[in-house]
Amino acid sequence: MKKEYIKPYIKKQTAGIMNKFGVSYNKGHREDILGIPIGNFTDKFGSPVFVLSEKLIRERYRKIYSHFSSKYPKAKMSWSYKTNYLDAVCSIMHQEGETAEVVSDFEYQKARRLGVPGNKIIYNGPYKPIESLKVAFQEGAMVNLDNFDELIKAEDAAKSINKKVPVGIRVNMDTGVYPQWSRFGFNIENNSAFNAVKRIQHSENLYLEGIHCHIGTFMLDPNAYREAVKKVVALMRKIEIMFKINIKYLDFGGGFPSMNKLKGTYLPPEVSVPPVEEFIDAVADTLLEELKPDEYPDVYLETGRSIIDEAGWLITSVDAVKRLPDGTKSYIIDAGVNLLYTSTWYNYKVEIDRELHGAYENSVIYGPLCMNIDVVVESAFLPPLPIGTRLILSPMGAYNVTQWMQFIRYRPAVAMIMEDGSLEEIRRPETLDDVVGPERIPEKLKKFEL
């Protein structure tokens, strides 16, 4: 009888650098996702396939909202469409009670198509075409203005529909973090925000109703939110006194981190990422400290990544193994950076679909694109992987299925594990018709002979 085959290996013995945290981020295997064998996903939907969990999305949302609403009486949440605007995902959020936070006319139309009333949409972003502003004003959306030119554009839009409409302004400020996000909105410290309000209050077609800010992304310091709340409340007070108006809402945007591992960070996310409650506490506690009970405005959070990132995975398959000239082991998988926009700044967690024996070594994981930049994971600590091994990359729920691009291959299916454990395809894989549909060939180019 033949002996069991284990891939040959030889490893040089070196005095390694000790890992004082005892965590190896890219080590481990998982045979299922929430009880469903990995093979079931690829058998049903092909490889690669994105997987989302309805249950985890709802649980995470409820955890965040219940904490926020238990701390602040007028807590509201709005789903950040750009984080993941698949219809099924947005529907879960709207069923939970979140309104829609959109940053483009496309997202606005997508939310309306899904059935979100205009007055349940927050329209943010640095570019809003005038036609979309007219629609948003007609439908009663909460529009947060980004700059003076947009303010004038909004005035024109409101004038053209013979209305005086409420608007908010987006503001930015120094919250003690680097880099300071200053490109969006009006700056508080240089008085630009106050001047914008002055301009709005002198307008015949606009009046101010809210203040919005979004101080950064993947923020790791909750104290930055304390600073933001203090500065925004101070601005609100100044405006209310000067113009004798009531600000109806404050919106502190998003930016809370997920448990993904940022490139360049030494500590694992379990150590470096504060619990989401600390961020909510920073916002809510500071609001309660700064506000009198009779002046509580509605306060919105637009949390995206922190709700959905850990509710998503990508299952991908090893197609080839290659030893690079410098001795580094490398693998080629069937999902590239065109599907994984976030691979630019994250080191994903990499798990394999079975227990494998052999010496672990740092390996590079390449995608299938014919591009040198197609590096999905720069360094994953993996045992020798046979062809066909499925890798489970995570967290994957935020930004990938919105920022992915069609490039040389079709975009794959997105599956959802429903609360009852059943599987649904919430986005089918693309076909050639999906890709070439918008194309037109001029008559003279239609014929050629080779």
Next chain:
Amino acid sequence: MDRDKLSVLAISDSGFIFDPVTGHSYTANATGLRIFELLKEDKSEDEIKSILMEEFETTEDEVSVDVDDFIENLKKYFLV
């Protein structure tokens, strides 16, 4: 491939390999040790692959890639 270097290596049955020329030490698994033995017996790479296929539950494709990869590693470590 320079196989003379193999004769100076001290190789234990448990997979510990010591190179007295450089002072470096290595560990290999059973399959790796078997390849070492076959290399020392002056078998060609094709012969090594055939022998492994006879002895182990594996396929030609898999063993071919793995033996090439193992020998590349030996070259990287200047063991052959």
